[in-house]
Structures are given as C-alpha cells and as structure tokens.
Amino acid sequence: MNAILKIYPSKLERDNFETCTAEPGQTFEHWLNNNVPSYEPRAVPLFSASVNNEPLPPSEWAGYRIQSGDQLELVVEAKGYAAIVMIVVAVAAAAAAMYFANQIPDNYNQTTPDGSTIYNPNAQGNQARLMGVVPEIAGRHKVYPDLLCQPRRQYDNNEQYLYLMLCVGVGDYEISADNIYIGNTPVSGYAGDIEYTVFGPGEDVTGHDAHRNFYLSPEVGSSAGQTGLEIEGSLATTGDASSAARWTFSGTTLKSYWFERDIEREDNLGFVPRSFPYSEEEIISISESSNDGEYRVVSKSGHSAQMEKVDAGGDAVPGWGGFVDAQLVSIAMISNNGGSGGYLGPFFACPENETTRYIELDFFLPQGLGRIKDNGDFEYYSVTVDIDYRDESSPTWTTITHTFSNATNDQLGHTEKINIGSAIRPEVRVRRVTEASDDTRIYDTVQWTALRAELDSASSYEGVTTIAVKIRGTNALAGSAENKFNLIPTRKLPVYENGSWSAPDATEDIAPFFAYIIKSVGHSDDQIGLEELEALHELWSARGDTFSAVFDNKSTLFEALKKVLAVGYAEPTLDYGQIIPVRDGPRTAFEHMYQPDNRVGELEQDISLFDPDEPDGVEVEYFDPQTWKPATVLCTLAEDQGLAPKKVRAFGITDETKAWRFGMRQRRIQRYRRTRYSFKTEMDGLNSRYLSYCALADDIPGYSQTGRVLAVNGRLITLDAELEWGSGTHFLALRKPDGKLSGLYTATATDSANVIAIDTDLDFAPVLDGSMEPPLFMFGEADRWCYPALITDIKPSGTERVSMTAVNYDERVYLDDENSPSGNL
Structure with a gap:
C-alpha cells in the first residue's frame, strides 16, 4: 500500500493542497530528490514535514523510511516571496505529475471532491470523483471525462490494450472524431490504435469491453524497479547423471550438496556441502520416488535442515516418521513457497465483503523468451507456471497451468483469463514450474504484473453521455494516455423559437442552457419568462453571444443562472412566480417616472467621487479555444494606464473579442455609473x-x-x-x-x-x-x-x-x- 503525501501552499490554506503517492521502503529524502526538481538540503528548509500528524524534523529526512499507509504532509513555510514561489511550483508540479500519471484519486475521505481539472491548467487529466458532481457542459467546451471505473490494461496476442470507461457529462452531446484527443493529438493521428464508442444517456454499454468494472489488487504490480513480481525458478536441477545439485535424506534431516570443479587444476572436486538454500518456515515440494510431498523447514544449520511433512493446507502431517533414506539423489523438482522457485502469494483478488466470478492475471516477459543458438539465432524455449486459486474459506486449491513458448527477444505479455463460475472471494498464488537457468543464452524471466477481479458492472448510465475507449499500447502512445483523454463536445438542447421548442440540437446559445437549468430542477415552462427569453435569444444570436463552460461543482440555481446570463449582459429576476432574464443594454424608451407627486419623501443621491487608488482598467481571464487554457486580455479606456487593473473572470467566454467586450463593459460601468x-x-x-x-x-x-x-x-x-x-x-x-x-x-x-x-x-x-x-x-x-x-x-x-x-x-x-x-x- 503506497503512502499518501499532501502538499499545502501555506499553513493558512489547509483546504488547498496537491496529493501524490510514494512507494514504501525509500527514504523521505530519496523521494524528494527524485520527485522535486528544485529540492536541495538546506540548514533551514523551505517547507516543513510531518508523518501521521507527528513532526518529521529535517535532520531525520535522510534516515526516515516511508512506511506502507503513511500519511505525510508538506507545508510551505513563509521565508520570502521568491522562496515560496519556487518551492510551491516545484513541489506541486512533482506532486501532480506523480499523482495523475500513476493513480486514481482516493476520494472516499472527501464528501464532495473538487470538480474536473479543466480549469486547473497544472493538473488537467481524467479523474475518478467518487461522490462528486457529474459535469454539466454548456455549449462547446473541452473536457477531460471522468473515470467511471478503474482503467484496465490487458494483453492480447502479446500487445497491451488500455480500456477506459468515461463520463462526458449530463445530457446528450454532438461529438465528432476530429474533436477527440489524447493530450494534444487527435485520435485520428493514431489510426488503428484507438477504438471508441459514444453512448447516449441510458444506452446499453455492454457492447464494449471497457464497461467492465475490475478491481486491481494492490499487492501485485511494480516492485523494486521492475514492472511486476518476478516468478523465480527452483534452485535444483532435474535428475540425471549431469545434475549439479544433490540431496541426502535421513530421518527428518535434509542436506544439500553442490558439484564443484577446480578450474585452475582442471580437477573435479565432486559434491561438496552447500549452505541450505531455503529459509525456516518455508515449504518446499519434493519429487523423489520414495519421498514425494511437501515439507516445511523447521530449522537449519549450515547445509542441513530439519523438516516436517505438511498437507495441502500447510498443516503438519501427524505420525510422519521421516524420510526414506537416500544418498546423494537427484530429484525432479524442489521449490519453496514464497522464496526462490516457490509461490508468489496468495493474494486476495477482490476487497473484503466482495465476490467475483471472473479474474485476470497479467504476465510480462521483459527480455522476451528463447534460447540463443551458437550461430546467434533464437530457438524456441518454454516456461510453465501454475496458477492456484481457492475461496478464502476453502482449504482446496484449483490449479491452472499455462506454458509460455517463443523464440524472440522482444518483450512479451499475456493475460490469463479465468472464469471461476460461482461467486467467491478468491485467493490467488502463482509459482514457476520450469526451473530457472543461469545460462546467459536463455531469456526466460517472467513477471506477474497484475491481478484483477471483475465486480458488478453497470449496463447503462441514465441521464449522462459516456464514452468507451480501447487503446493499443504503442511507442506513439505514452503512459499518460491513461489520464490525458479529452474531447470537445457540443451540448444538444432544444431552443424556444416562434412560440415552441425545437428538437434538441448542438448549440452554444445562451437561452437554451438558461431554460435547461430551470427545467432541470423541476420547474415548468410556466415558470420561465419565455417571451422575454425568446426576444433575448434573437438579440444574442444576432450579436454572436454564446456561453460555453463546464459546471462541475455544487451551486445554487440562481448562482448558475447568473453565470449563464452574465456573458449576455443580463441577470435573472423573479417576477410573479416566473424567472425572467433581464438584459442591461442601450435604452431609448423610458418605462416609468418617479417624481415628487408619486414619491414619499425625498430623492436621495449618493455620488461616488473619483479615487486615485481605484482600478484603472480591467484584466479579463477567459478560456482560449486554441490551447484550452486560461488567457487574459487587458481592457482600458483612453485615459487609463492599466497599471492596477481589476481582475475578473469571464466564465463561459471562449473568444478574445467577446472577453474584451465583457471587460470593457465592466470598466465602463466602473467609470460612468457613479450615482x-x-x-x-x-x-x-x-x-x-x-x-x-x-x-x-x-x-x-x-x-x-x-x-x-x-x-x-x-x-x-x-x-x-x-x-x-x-x-x-x-x-x-x-x-x-x-x-x-x-x-x-x-x-x-x-x-x-x-x-x-x-x-x-x-x-x-x-x-x-x-x-x-x-x-x-x-x-x-x-x-x-x-x-x-x-x-x-x-x-x-x-x-x-x-x-x-x-x-x-x-x-x-x-x-x-x-x-x-x-x-x-
């Protein structure tokens, strides 16, 4: 289980942090050196650290080894502006890179996680947001769809495929192939490597394999710089006249010998005692005619070990009287349970209180598989592994054997698919049957890289558009494909025109989304000022005013409506039970008069005089549709220098000219509405x-x-x-x-x-x-x-x-x- 690190920009901002993970076993300083580019040991560090709510002094950073499940916190200390900026940028960048490249966020501890990262340019990527708000997309906007189940990698014919099941957002969308990307590259640039299917709200998603919900066992995977857990071969050799290993059996004692030769004197030394290769409490399997069975190492000394016979469940066999004596025999197989040549595992394939009928195991051969002949050609070589599984409450194992055969030094991969049948919580273990060889001409390393169990999977998703993706792993697709899948959909909504609603169609208009928000919370047409909305729709369409944004955090109805109407210089109002949009625009006809004869009391005027410290411009932040990252435009009047502008965010605007107009309206209101x-x-x-x-x-x-x-x-x-x-x-x-x-x-x-x-x-x-x-x-x-x-x-x-x-x-x-x-x- 990896350790969790949280990086806070200051002691005063405890709700704002970056999250990443660290593998156990490494020192804290080692992690800093490898993941924080700007880190260097200092007498007074730029940030403080704590582990499990206990301070971790800088003097202990080099010696403290990160433990499984540790909760580390890094807090930037205020030691000058330049120092703060440097360390925040460095640590946050490292945290984001590590976290989003390797993990699905653990949001179980958050009631409502943050929204999608499209508005955070430093951390854009696909995420799983348990208990989060399903995004509502207005108009045409880039999104990184949220993960509906854990990404799954699987081997097929020695090629690796990545499966993603993603939620685009609430409602229906127009999505074209030209607007689907991995990173910044359209999927059309990976011809033949990417398959995807878009499913509308409520459609059956079982036609695509990506919909399957798999749990990935955390115990199986990368370790000690390797892609997976290496399945090591047995230490002994098969029995024939040339075997280098020999064993003697006597009573409960098992002794090991090894054939040695004095190379300088070209003299055979014969079989000499060899340090017993297995550890205490390990179980070894012996295949020798008179002594077949499994045995536990009780104790050992030098090349001798005291053994006891055990049954399939690992319990001692009552009444075992000892081995049948045999001198310097060569046995067919001897291997341990958990060490060299023994079982890896057992590991549970699914969480506690969950069951499965189907499991998958991934195996990886990083050097390929084969034997180099004297002429340099590869010839076929085979490696056999046993896969055992059983229910957690059962003492009996079911064994499936798989043999790898090939003649290549290209990397190989294989996914073993096992249909268990009845629903159980399986324990799974793996061992190598074929003995390992120290012959440098033989490439036969096998690693166990993943253990997955299929849990209950949704067959459809009501009310939301989803997309299922299958990506073939190639050199052209980096590992970041797992969290860099993005697209630019356009929302489909009906438009109220000529007194009626049209069929839903792709639109970026303001009015349809305004009406949709009101109706989505249960209101009817009678509660919308449709006459006013239709008039404004005509005006906005003629001006080219649009609204494109992503709502992915909790908000109130009126707050959302204000954001939508703001880009059209309008606001929502309540009038006799109706929500009516009212636009602030040029006027020519007065509506009412208020003078002393229909007033009560005096007319009071409060005039705001010009303040030399007031903003002398407006800086507008909008979303650039080319880069899909924030951009700014400065809005000033002729007399403004723009040295101290007011900063505003044009939410929903993705056009520089529109953003500038929005900012100029704000600036002119500041300047000319002062009474x-x-x-x-x-x-x-x-x-x-x-x-x-x-x-x-x-x-x-x-x-x-x-x-x-x-x-x-x-x-x-x-x-x-x-x-x-x-x-x-x-x-x-x-x-x-x-x-x-x-x-x-x-x-x-x-x-x-x-x-x-x-x-x-x-x-x-x-x-x-x-x-x-x-x-x-x-x-x-x-x-x-x-x-x-x-x-x-x-x-x-x-x-x-x-x-x-x-x-x-x-x-x-x-x-x-x-x-x-x-x-x-």
Missing part, C-alpha cells in the same frame, strides 16, 4: 422591474419641473404650475393611468404660462373627471428634464410603501459592445 438613487413610493414602485429604465425627478431648481395635468385640448396641455423655460429644446413626459411613461413630446410655449403645445398627439386618453388620479408630468430642457436611471432594487414594506434604489443611466457604458481590441469591427 446611486434611493427613494420611496406608495404602491407605484411595483410597476417597475429590475433594470427598468425610468425617469427620476426632484425639486431642485434648474432641473425637472413636475406636477399634474389639468386639461387636454388636442395638442394643448394645461398644467397645474407655471413653467420656466430655458434655452434649446424642451421635453414633456406624462404618466399614463397604468403607470407607464408617455412621451417624450417636444414642447413649445404658448401665451399662457401653464399651457404648452406638443408636437404629436397623445398616445393615451387622459381621465380628468376625478375618478382617478390625473396624469402627472415632467418637463424641462432636453438634457436636464430628468435623471435617467436603472432600477436595481424594489422592496415592498407592507401594503403602503415600496423602497427603491437605482443607478444612473449612461449610454457611454455600451459604447464598446460592438468593438474589438484592435478597434471597431
């Missing part, structure tokens, strides 16, 4: 909505003149106040019975101080009989007749008062909505 209005009304305020474009007035001389209409005679309007006229054009605005603003009308003076003439007929019929409140008016010079404002908050208080806030409207906010970083389009 906040607060006022109260009776129930009139409920006529307005969020971002309603309204005309405000107070009683400050020189600005708007307000009052009530007394009479209307065609285009002559009689007012309840004598008007003061300035220079230039003058406007008159009236309030209709439904609260909406009527006008603007160009006004001219008459002979009477309270009667004015307007340039067009009224667009409503005023009611002046006293049955309702008469129309209200606002009047003044063209640029001073009102305070144009956008309503930002409406708060009813009982049934008599409404508190309202607004910000000044300034058309300069929108001047870059059609421009580009290099000038007008």
Whole structure:
C-alpha cells in the first residue's frame, strides 16, 4: 500500500493542497530528490514535514523510511516571496505529475471532491470523483471525462490494450472524431490504435469491453524497479547423471550438496556441502520416488535442515516418521513457497465483503523468451507456471497451468483469463514450474504484473453521455494516455423559437442552457419568462453571444443562472412566480417616472467621487479555444494606464473579442455609473422591474419641473404650475393611468404660462373627471428634464410603501459592445 503525501501552499490554506503517492521502503529524502526538481538540503528548509500528524524534523529526512499507509504532509513555510514561489511550483508540479500519471484519486475521505481539472491548467487529466458532481457542459467546451471505473490494461496476442470507461457529462452531446484527443493529438493521428464508442444517456454499454468494472489488487504490480513480481525458478536441477545439485535424506534431516570443479587444476572436486538454500518456515515440494510431498523447514544449520511433512493446507502431517533414506539423489523438482522457485502469494483478488466470478492475471516477459543458438539465432524455449486459486474459506486449491513458448527477444505479455463460475472471494498464488537457468543464452524471466477481479458492472448510465475507449499500447502512445483523454463536445438542447421548442440540437446559445437549468430542477415552462427569453435569444444570436463552460461543482440555481446570463449582459429576476432574464443594454424608451407627486419623501443621491487608488482598467481571464487554457486580455479606456487593473473572470467566454467586450463593459460601468438613487413610493414602485429604465425627478431648481395635468385640448396641455423655460429644446413626459411613461413630446410655449403645445398627439386618453388620479408630468430642457436611471432594487414594506434604489443611466457604458481590441469591427 503506497503512502499518501499532501502538499499545502501555506499553513493558512489547509483546504488547498496537491496529493501524490510514494512507494514504501525509500527514504523521505530519496523521494524528494527524485520527485522535486528544485529540492536541495538546506540548514533551514523551505517547507516543513510531518508523518501521521507527528513532526518529521529535517535532520531525520535522510534516515526516515516511508512506511506502507503513511500519511505525510508538506507545508510551505513563509521565508520570502521568491522562496515560496519556487518551492510551491516545484513541489506541486512533482506532486501532480506523480499523482495523475500513476493513480486514481482516493476520494472516499472527501464528501464532495473538487470538480474536473479543466480549469486547473497544472493538473488537467481524467479523474475518478467518487461522490462528486457529474459535469454539466454548456455549449462547446473541452473536457477531460471522468473515470467511471478503474482503467484496465490487458494483453492480447502479446500487445497491451488500455480500456477506459468515461463520463462526458449530463445530457446528450454532438461529438465528432476530429474533436477527440489524447493530450494534444487527435485520435485520428493514431489510426488503428484507438477504438471508441459514444453512448447516449441510458444506452446499453455492454457492447464494449471497457464497461467492465475490475478491481486491481494492490499487492501485485511494480516492485523494486521492475514492472511486476518476478516468478523465480527452483534452485535444483532435474535428475540425471549431469545434475549439479544433490540431496541426502535421513530421518527428518535434509542436506544439500553442490558439484564443484577446480578450474585452475582442471580437477573435479565432486559434491561438496552447500549452505541450505531455503529459509525456516518455508515449504518446499519434493519429487523423489520414495519421498514425494511437501515439507516445511523447521530449522537449519549450515547445509542441513530439519523438516516436517505438511498437507495441502500447510498443516503438519501427524505420525510422519521421516524420510526414506537416500544418498546423494537427484530429484525432479524442489521449490519453496514464497522464496526462490516457490509461490508468489496468495493474494486476495477482490476487497473484503466482495465476490467475483471472473479474474485476470497479467504476465510480462521483459527480455522476451528463447534460447540463443551458437550461430546467434533464437530457438524456441518454454516456461510453465501454475496458477492456484481457492475461496478464502476453502482449504482446496484449483490449479491452472499455462506454458509460455517463443523464440524472440522482444518483450512479451499475456493475460490469463479465468472464469471461476460461482461467486467467491478468491485467493490467488502463482509459482514457476520450469526451473530457472543461469545460462546467459536463455531469456526466460517472467513477471506477474497484475491481478484483477471483475465486480458488478453497470449496463447503462441514465441521464449522462459516456464514452468507451480501447487503446493499443504503442511507442506513439505514452503512459499518460491513461489520464490525458479529452474531447470537445457540443451540448444538444432544444431552443424556444416562434412560440415552441425545437428538437434538441448542438448549440452554444445562451437561452437554451438558461431554460435547461430551470427545467432541470423541476420547474415548468410556466415558470420561465419565455417571451422575454425568446426576444433575448434573437438579440444574442444576432450579436454572436454564446456561453460555453463546464459546471462541475455544487451551486445554487440562481448562482448558475447568473453565470449563464452574465456573458449576455443580463441577470435573472423573479417576477410573479416566473424567472425572467433581464438584459442591461442601450435604452431609448423610458418605462416609468418617479417624481415628487408619486414619491414619499425625498430623492436621495449618493455620488461616488473619483479615487486615485481605484482600478484603472480591467484584466479579463477567459478560456482560449486554441490551447484550452486560461488567457487574459487587458481592457482600458483612453485615459487609463492599466497599471492596477481589476481582475475578473469571464466564465463561459471562449473568444478574445467577446472577453474584451465583457471587460470593457465592466470598466465602463466602473467609470460612468457613479450615482446611486434611493427613494420611496406608495404602491407605484411595483410597476417597475429590475433594470427598468425610468425617469427620476426632484425639486431642485434648474432641473425637472413636475406636477399634474389639468386639461387636454388636442395638442394643448394645461398644467397645474407655471413653467420656466430655458434655452434649446424642451421635453414633456406624462404618466399614463397604468403607470407607464408617455412621451417624450417636444414642447413649445404658448401665451399662457401653464399651457404648452406638443408636437404629436397623445398616445393615451387622459381621465380628468376625478375618478382617478390625473396624469402627472415632467418637463424641462432636453438634457436636464430628468435623471435617467436603472432600477436595481424594489422592496415592498407592507401594503403602503415600496423602497427603491437605482443607478444612473449612461449610454457611454455600451459604447464598446460592438468593438474589438484592435478597434471597431
């Protein structure tokens, strides 16, 4: 079991860390030297370390050996900016490389793991995110699909294949072969080496072998720099006249001898005692006519050992009286259980409380297999291994024998597939039957590289798109293929147009995903402002505004809707039980008026003065669709130097021009919306909505003149106040019975101080009989007749008062909505 290391950037950021693993047995300093490029021993290290919550002083780093299951923590210590940056980058890079290249993350200890790594350019890769949020992809965006089961490597005809079962995301997607990659290379560049099948939501996935869910036993695998566990051969030779090993049997004693020769004197020394090759408690198998069976080494001394006979379960055989005496015999086979020539294992093939009907074992021959003849050619050679398995509660082993035969020095691999039949928790062990040879002309090394057990596998995945992949291992495909499979899908959604929903199709539009989010939580069409949404869809489509992003962390409905609408300069609002999108854009027609006659109290103004320390620009981070990594664009006005810009993230934007427009809108809002209005009304305020474009007035001389209409005679309007006229054009605005603003009308003076003439007929019929409140008016010079404002908050208080806030409207906010970083389009 590997040790787990967590690397923290500081003591204050305990929720932010990188995770990697380390093989047991190596010293901590050895791991640092091999995995952290910038590491070097220092009197005062740049980071501290602890093991299992106990401090590990730097003086012990060189001597402490990492143990199986250790929990190590590395915390960067604050010792200067440059030092912090160097060590964080070095350690984090090493951690990410080790972790994502070799492991599936262990998320059992996290309630909700972090989202996909597409927004973390330093750790992009496929992950298993147990208990995590299934990604929701909007528009067209690159993703590293999440692993649905553990990646599986398997040999077929001496070629290795990698199987991946991946979740693309919730919903249905358009996925083309040109948009599927390993790393940065399209899969089309690996013709014949990659097979994949895309499955829509709920489709049967059993047609592809990648769907099978296998558990990989951690006890079998790479060890001591080797790909797997080497299956070592027996130490003795088969019995014939030329055998170099000889044994004597007497009573319970077994002695070993070896034939030696004095090369210098060219003299045979004969069989001489040899140190007994097996350890105490090991079990050896003897095949000699009178002494067949298995025996345990009780004790040994020199070339002698005291033995006891054991049964198949390893228990001593009662009443065994000892060996049948034999002098210097050559036996057919002698091997131990767990040492040279004995069993590897047994190891459990699946976790506790799990059962399986099918197991697989991978074997690897790193030097090939064969014998070199005198002329240099290879000739066939064979190696036989026994594979034993049994139920954990059974004393009886079932043996399967496999023989490897070949004549090549090319690396070879084989997957042994075993259908057990009944569901058990199997123990598995392997031993080499063919004796090993020290002949340098024989290549016969065999390693056991993997033990897998198939667990319950899903036959379909409701509501999500999945992709099954089979990759043939070649020199062109590095090991990183296991966690670098990515693709660029486009979400399929219905679009509301012409009063109805279309069939789902690939789209990057804002409106379809906005509606989808609302309906995905159980709301119906009646709870969406479809009329407003359709109008905005037409506007956004004409402008080319799109939304492409990945939602893979928990969020609220309104937070998600805000992110979606932000790229279209809109926000979600609640209005009488409907969620309605409202866009902040250029306005030409006022909706309502609020002046002293329909206000309660004064109009309060809060003007924000220019601060020399405020940001002088906006730096926007967006996702570059070429590299699919974050990029930035600086947004400044003519008078800005851009030395201290405000940093914003354009979530959902994957285009530089769109990101620049987004940032310029933010910058212009900072610059030109600097007045906040607060006022109260009776129930009139409920006529307005969020971002309603309204005309405000107070009683400050020189600005708007307000009052009530007394009479209307065609285009002559009689007012309840004598008007003061300035220079230039003058406007008159009236309030209709439904609260909406009527006008603007160009006004001219008459002979009477309270009667004015307007340039067009009224667009409503005023009611002046006293049955309702008469129309209200606002009047003044063209640029001073009102305070144009956008309503930002409406708060009813009982049934008599409404508190309202607004910000000044300034058309300069929108001047870059059609421009580009290099000038007008």
